[in-house]
Amino acid sequence: xxxxxxxxxxxxxxxxxxxxxxxxxxxxxxxxxxxxxxxxxxxxxxxxxxxxxxxxxxxxxxxxxxxxxxxxxxxxxxxxxxxxxxxxxxxxxxxxxxxxxxxxxxxxxxxxxxxxxxxxxxxxxxxxxxxxxxxxxxxxxxxxxxxxxxxxxxxxxxxxxxxxxxxxxxxxxxxxxxxxxxxxxxxxxxxxxxxxxxxxxxxxxxxxxxxxxxxxxxxxxxxxxxxxxxxxxxxxxxxxxxxxxxxxxxxxxxxxxxxxxxxxxxxxxxxxxxxxxxxxxxxxxxxxxxxxxxxxxxxxxxxxxxxxxxxxxxxxxxxxxxxxxxxxxxxxxxxxxxxxxxxxxxxxxxxxxxxxxxxxxxxxxxxxxxxxxxxxxxxxxxxxxxxxxxxxxxxxxxxxxxxxxxxxxxxxxxxxxxxxxxxxxxxxxxxxxxxxxxxxxxxxxxxxxxxxxxxxxxxxxxxxxxxxxxxxxxxxxxxxxxxxxxxxxxxxxxxxxxxxxxxxxxxxxxxxxxxxxxxxxxxxxxxxx
Amino acid sequence: xxxxxxxxxxxxxxxxxxxxxxxxxxxxxxxxxxxxxxxxxxxxxxxxxxxxxxxxxxxxxxxxxxxxxxxxxxxxxxxxxxxxxxxxxxxxxxxxxxxxxxxxxxxxxxxxxxxxxxxxxxxxxxxxxxxxxxxxxxxxxxxxxxxxxxxxxxxxxxxxxxxxxxxxxxxxxxxxxxxxxxxxxxxxxxxxxxxxxxxxxxxxxxxxxxxxxxxxxxxxxxxxxxxxxxxxxxxxxxxxxxxxxxxxxxxxxxxxxxxxxxxxxxxxxxxxxxxxxxxxxxxxxxxxxxxxxxxxxxxxxxxxxxxxxxxxxxxxxxxxxxxxxxxxxxxxxxxxxx
Numbered sequence: 089x090x091x092x093x094x095x096x097x098x099x100x101x102x103x104x105x106x107x108x109x110x111x112x113x114x115x116x117x118x119x120x121x122x123x124x125x126x127x128x129x130x131x132x133x134x135x136x137x138x139x140x141x142x143x144x145x146x147x148x149x150x151x152x153x154x155x156x157x158x159x160x161x162x163x164x165x166x167x168x169x170x171x172x173x174x175x176x177x178x179x180x181x182x183x184x185x186x187x188x189x190x191x192x193x194x195x196x197x198x199x200x201x202x203x204x205x206x207x208x209x210x211x212x213x214x215x216x217x218x219x220x221x222x223x224x225x226x227x228x229x230x231x232x233x234x235x236x237x238x239x240x241x242x243x244x245x246x247x248x249x250x251x252x253x254x255x256x257x258x259x260x261x262x263x264x265x266x267x268x269x270x271x272x273x274x275x276x277x278x279x280x281x282x283x284x285x286x287x288x289x290x291x292x293x294x295x296x297x298x299x300x301x302x303x304x305x306x307x308x309x310x311x312x313x314x315x316x317x318x319x320x321x322x323x324x325x326x327x328x329x330x331x332x333x334x335x336x337x338x339x340x341x342x343x344x345x346x347x348x349x350x351x352x353x354x355x356x357x358x359x360x361x362x363x364x365x366x367x368x369x370x371x372x373x374x375x376x377x378x379x380x381x382x383x384x385x386x387x388x389x390x391x392x393x394x395x396x397x398x399x400x401x402x403x404x405x406x407x408x409x410x411x412x413x414x415x416x417x418x419x420x421x422x423x424x425x426x427x428x429x430x431x432x433x434x435x436x437x438x439x440x441x442x443x444x445x446x447x448x449x450x451x452x453x454x455x456x457x458x459x460x461x462x463x464x465x466x467x468x469x470x471x472x473x474x475x476x477x478x479x480x481x482x483x484x485x486x487x488x489x490x491x492x493x494x495x496x497x498x499x500x501x502x503x504x505x506x507x508x509x510x511x512x513x514x515x516x517x518x519x520x521x522x523x524x525x526x527x528x529x530x531x532x533x534x535x536x537x538x539x540x541x542x543x544x545x546x547x548x549x550x551x552x553x554x555x556x557x558x559x560x561x562x563x564x565x566x567x568x569x570x571x572x573x574x575x576x577x578x579x580x581x582x583x584x585x586x587x588x589x590x591x592x593x594x595x596x597x598x599x600x601x602x603x604x605x606x607x608x609x610x611x612x613x614x615x616x617x
Numbered sequence: 618x619x620x621x622x623x624x625x626x627x628x629x630x631x632x633x634x635x636x637x638x639x640x641x642x643x644x645x646x647x648x649x650x651x652x653x654x655x656x657x658x659x660x661x662x663x664x665x666x667x668x669x670x671x672x673x674x675x676x677x678x679x680x681x682x683x684x685x686x687x688x689x690x691x692x693x694x695x696x697x698x699x700x701x702x703x704x705x706x707x708x709x710x711x712x713x714x715x716x717x718x719x720x721x722x723x724x725x726x727x728x729x730x731x732x733x734x735x736x737x738x739x740x741x742x743x744x745x746x747x748x749x750x751x752x753x754x755x756x757x758x759x760x761x762x763x764x765x766x767x768x769x770x771x772x773x774x775x776x777x778x779x780x781x782x783x784x785x786x787x788x789x790x791x792x793x794x795x796x797x798x799x800x801x802x803x804x805x806x807x808x809x810x811x812x813x814x815x816x817x818x819x820x821x822x823x824x825x826x827x828x829x830x831x832x833x834x835x836x837x838x839x840x841x842x843x844x845x846x847x848x849x850x851x852x853x854x855x856x857x858x859x860x861x862x863x864x865x866x867x868x869x870x871x872x873x874x875x876x877x878x879x880x881x882x883x884x885x886x887x888x889x890x891x892x893x894x895x896x897x898x899x900x901x902x903x904x905x906x907x908x909x910x911x912x913x914x915x916x917x918x919x920x921x922x923x924x925x926x927x928x929x930x931x932x933x934x935x936x937x938x939x940x941x942x943x944x945x946x947x948x949x950x951x952x953x954x955x
Contacts, residue, residue, distance in 0.1 A: 433841040453832055473821065
């Protein structure tokens with residue numbers, strides 16, 4: 089927090105350099121971190137693992153001074169510290185590298201490395217000396233980049249190397265890398281890892297966060313797993329199996345999953361006939377690599393996968409909200425123009441998006457206007473809206489979905505999360521879809537609404553709708569879906585029939601690791617051909 | 618889109634009753650939201666009453682007529698601005714568009730008044746189309762796109778117009794100065810435009826989509842709304858209305874001065890919209906509030922002039938009111954988040 093930490097006592101390799109002890113942090117009453125202990129040693133690469141909402145980013149923000157913890161303490165080089173601003177942590181020697189590089193794109197590489205600490209002569213920046221030192225630094229790191237080039241002209245990977253070089257040049261004790269690899273090519277990842285290992289060997293402590301699980305074993309020495317804001321596990325990476333890691337991350341013991349009765353889902357409902365949705369070879373740059381998916385009318389197909397596996401990207405690409413590089417989508421036998429939301433909607437595809445606030449509700453509009461939003465042209469004649477038709481539509485859906493609002497004219501932002509979700513489901517059902525893509529339909533809503541939404545999904549399938557269900561909750565997938573397609577790193581890893589699905593199979597499939605646990609062989613193709 | 622617009626009978630009415638309470642739901646506590654929505658009507662009512670008692674000869678047809686004639690172009694421009702702000706945009710080019718339309722009039726008056734007016738309006742539509750494409754299709758920030766157009770279009774107007782040209786064509790002169798049963802054409806046109814825009818916002822598919830896009834663009838896109846088309850249309854409407862105002866102003870003054878005409882009109886229009894209770898963050902369009910906002914600013918200026926207070930003071934008073942209006946909006950935002 090104050091400059092003296094820059095010269096804090098040196099930490100021997102293997103000793104803790106950055107620690108949290110019982111750190112607690114809440115946001116408007118919601119616990120994001122609950123008594124989390126974390127220890128980073130000098131000279132190690134330590135990975136933080138957890139699903140969405142586990143508290144990873146909150147913990148990183150506490151470590152880097154973005155958030156002040158409500159309780160517990162942060163220790164740096166053996167002393168308790170109180171970072172009030174990110175700058176405090178930076179001055180103390182903690183560098184952070186985000187996916188989005190926070191450097192100045194219009195300045196040269198060398199200027200960026202020495203930003204704020206430029207070598208000066210006669211009060212002016214000594215460009216010659218600066219470039220020379222930058223070149224030396226780059227050579228030391230084995231990075232081949234022209235230090236006089238404008239940073240913004242470099243690729244994202246190179247920009248991250250520059251950020252690392254900067255971290256080195258300020259003599260950082262700790263480097264925190266938050267999803268640095270998510271948009272890098274594999275060659276760039278190699279270089280990044282080499283530089284990271286180099287830093288480790290100099291006694292720097294590194295925190296590494298990535299949703300690409302394979303990378304963790306390749307790079308990291310130790311792992312700490314968080315779940316629901318709590319510490320779950322810390323141990324050496326080499327002694328942690330994939331299955332163990334994933335089951336701890338998801339909070340499911342291997343035998344617990346198939347307990348049943350945890351959801352409102354009823355019987356399975358497979359129907360034969362022509363498929364309602366056929367997706368083949370769907371390819372999105374850096375995200376999806378040839379995803380195939382078939383859904384029949386009356387069938388609920390679950391999409392499973394860990395964070396970053398491409399679940400949301402798959403449904404978004406089908407819906408046209410994400411540009412697909414190649415691949416075909418057809419609905420009820422007719423080809424759908426990809427890359428166009430309006431085209432998808434017109435073909436009978438609807439998407440309930442994962443992010444209710446940002447991509448779903450229009451907060452200041454009424455329940456009524458929100459429900460009618462996607463069907464306004466159908467409710468109009470010659471460009472004039474028919475209030476009577478909208479009233480009838482809204483009335484039907486408010487009753488059918490039991491939407492609790494003081495009146496149809498109540499603003500949607502005043503409703504509970506569960507009722508907002510029902511309003512959005514009503515919006516999509518009003519378009520009379522044949523394929524309904526549901527991305528985490530029950531996340532963040534109360535137990536009652538959750539049960540209602542689950543029962544509704546069942547009901548819709550029984551009425552012949554083809555449903556794609558994305559959920560991070562295993563119960564929901566196992567009980568709600570007739571079939572589960574497991575995605576891993578943007579491709580289909582496995583396809584499982586949920587009627588004879590064992591929990592260890594699903595876990596192993598989620599981990600993307602067929603060989604890790606010989607007790608859990610994965611049957612992929614041919615199971616229900 | 619709001620309680621006050623819903624119950625109003627005709628746009629152009631001063632709304633001096635303060636509007637029907639939208640506060641019933643929110644209890645008896647002091648309600649910032651209510652002030653934001655209805656403050657402009659209350660202020661207008663109070664100022665009218667004060668003038669009735671304190672200003673000599675205020676209640677005369679001559680005074681009222683003059684005030685309404687002066688405010689009419691501002692109302693027309695502000696209505697277009699309200700639509701643009703409803704999409705979370707802004708249109709700084711309106712003043713320059715007024716000058717362009719006015720500059721085109723003397724050039725094409727040879728085709729008769731109607732021909733010249735059509736050419737002027739087309740000029741406004743073209744600029745609006747440009748702004749709409751820049752914002753809606755190319756994705757330039759509205760403030761940047763229309764700031765550029767503001768400068769460029771003013772330049773084009775000067776190129777066409779050069780110096781002050783007088784307008785003698787009888788049709789145009791009577792448009793600017795004539796009346797029907799004592800109501801000046803200019804005021805009548807402003808009233809009709811108000812009614813049309815009000816109906817569009819309330820009843821048309823386009824109006825509903827506009828408000829949804831301003832409220833959450835991403836959600837609107839994912840709901841399959843024609844976002845580009847609505848944005849382009851909105852800037853075209855703003856350009857058209859600005860051109861209309863420019864032509865009326867030139868017809869009234871019987872002269873077209875491309876360097877002066879419409880100057881700072883963008884600020885007057887934005888002011889009317891903002892103090893009328895339309896948030897700059899989009900998602901709402903308050904037509905009656907905008908009209909009341911324009912009337913209020915007009916009346917404040919007039920009041921100060923009646924009482925021999927210098928123009929510079931009037932400007933300061935206007936600035937204070939705008940800041941207060943924005944402050945009330947911010948207060949509401951904070952209250953929502955807590």
